[in-house]
Amino acid sequence: MHDIISKKVGIIGGGQLGKMLVSEAAKMGIYTIVLDPDKDSAAACLANKKIIASFDNRAALLKLAKEVDVLTCEFEHISTEALKYLESKGFTVYPPAEKLEIVQNKFNQKVELKKHGIPVGDFLKVHGIEGIKDAIKIFNYPIMLKTSIGAYDGKGNSIIRCEEDIEKAFMELGGNADSIYVEKFIPFVKEISVLCCGGINDEVVVYPIAENIHKDSILYETSVPAMISDAQRNNAIEIARKVYRILGSVGMLCVEMFLTRSGDLLVNEVAPRPHNSGHYTIEGCITSQFENHIRAVIGLPLGKTNLIMPTVMRNILGEDGFKGTPVTMGAYEALAIGGVRLHIYGKKETKPKRKMGHITITASTLDKAREKADKAHKIIKIISK
Incomplete structure (x- = not known):
């Protein structure tokens, strides 16, 4: 019988979620390696080994993959191109890059869910301030302006309650017309x-x-x-x-x-x-x-x-x-x-x-x-x- 407890797990991301994953792995005697750009990341003190590198560093990710049996992620904002590269070399990654690519872009995530009949609120892709104004004509105030990529812990969301909020919200979210979308406000x-x-x-x-x-x-x-x-x-x-x-x-x-x-x-x-x-x-x-x-x-x-x-x-x-x-x-x-x-x-x-x-x-x-x-x-x- 194959001893799966002897498997080594690579965790991409060393924040608190990574730390709690490492803690549970340690209880079962499972060897862990954490990759994170911060040498003092929360998970670093508990993992068996740490690799200090950015999340899109292919060489570092390849090094990690070669030292473990399976890779997993503690958060979703990781280069899917780098993960696809690892998968092309035969390494196992959970979640796979194909799934992660859909989820990490919140607009694409909503599109995918709606396509499969999952109930979601109304949403629209917009481009810049004029696009936001056009969406307001459809949804009325208030509306939620969101960034599609990289948002977490309250960052990347801004509520627009009146015309004066439009430009302010747009600039708060980085002023990038290509990465924003709006959602109808759900009470x-x-x-x-x-x-x-x-x-x-x-x-x-x-x-x-x-x-x-x-x-x-x-x-x-x-x-x-x-x-x-x-x-x-x-x-x-x-x-x-x-x-x-x-x-x-x-x-x-x-x-x-x-x-x-x-x-x-x-x-x-x-x-x-x-x-x-x-x-x-x-x-x-x-x-x-x-x-x-x-x-x-x-x-x-x-x-x-x-x-x-x-x-x-x-x-x-x-x-x-x-x-x-x-x-x-x-x-x-x-x-x-x-x-x-x-x-x-x-x-x-x-x-x-x-x-x-x-x-x-x-x-x-x-x-x-x-x-x-x-x-x-x-x-x-x-x-x-």
């Missing part, structure tokens, strides 16, 4: 996410649906189980499974959706990797999203995704007015609250609104978990020396 009731994980034998498992709250377009809180009806839950799972068949490969895929006032579900975005809204799975589920991703890419059976207890996750961001070497304040007091678990990512620099860690709270009910989350979240602060 949603809830935002949810459905996490799926697929194995190499076409097995797909689905996690309990999460309910998300964003502030300034950055995820603030995830709570599980989501407070939705059984019919909405079943519909969300069915949609997520369809999306996985279209855009998934092997490993994690997150499908973010809006629940509208009429009770419809519309897919907002898709991410082919572990996701911030899935951090709750570390303490909240039998098998975390990170463990299942590692299991998937090396060919192990996928673990059960059952929710252990109601769970709330809150992101910890860098405090306004602080930039530099991070200092975590309030850890002792926060951890004295029963059920609170603290994750600090180990980034070498804090700055306002940067994700520096998260807390997870499990309790017998969501109300109790959120009450403890409120207390702990007020105490924990990331400042600088």
Whole structure:
């Protein structure tokens, strides 16, 4: 019998998602190498080896590929041309470049989903300020202006509520007429996410649906189980499974959706990797999203995704007015609250609104978990020396 535990995994990207992937791999004795341009990346301190190079450095990626059995990505903004080159040499990459190429361009992602009958909001490709004005005539105010490439953590989105916002929003997103598109504003009731994980034998498992709250377009809180009806839950799972068949490969895929006032579900975005809204799975589920991703890419059976207890996750961001070497304040007091678990990512620099860690709270009910989350979240602060 082939010993798949002896497989070596290369992770492209050394941020917090990479760190949590490495942590789960280490528990199973799996050797990991991380490639990242930052020598002090969050994952670097845990990986067996690190390669310091840019994500489009073909020579470095080839070196990584030659030293491992399988490659995976902790985020989607990686040169697909470089990944195609690796695939042409016979190396295994999850997700494959073909899928990643569709997902990393948000406009193309929407086109692909719509083509396959997945419910999405109305959207249009526009070119420059005049194109935005033409879209407003169709959709009316407000509308969402978005960049199709490279957006994350609230960057790349801007809401236009009146004519005075148009040029400002356009310039905020870089002023590049070729990379923008607009979406009709959706007055949603809830935002949810459905996490799926697929194995190499076409097995797909689905996690309990999460309910998300964003502030300034950055995820603030995830709570599980989501407070939705059984019919909405079943519909969300069915949609997520369809999306996985279209855009998934092997490993994690997150499908973010809006629940509208009429009770419809519309897919907002898709991410082919572990996701911030899935951090709750570390303490909240039998098998975390990170463990299942590692299991998937090396060919192990996928673990059960059952929710252990109601769970709330809150992101910890860098405090306004602080930039530099991070200092975590309030850890002792926060951890004295029963059920609170603290994750600090180990980034070498804090700055306002940067994700520096998260807390997870499990309790017998969501109300109790959120009450403890409120207390702990007020105490924990990331400042600088």
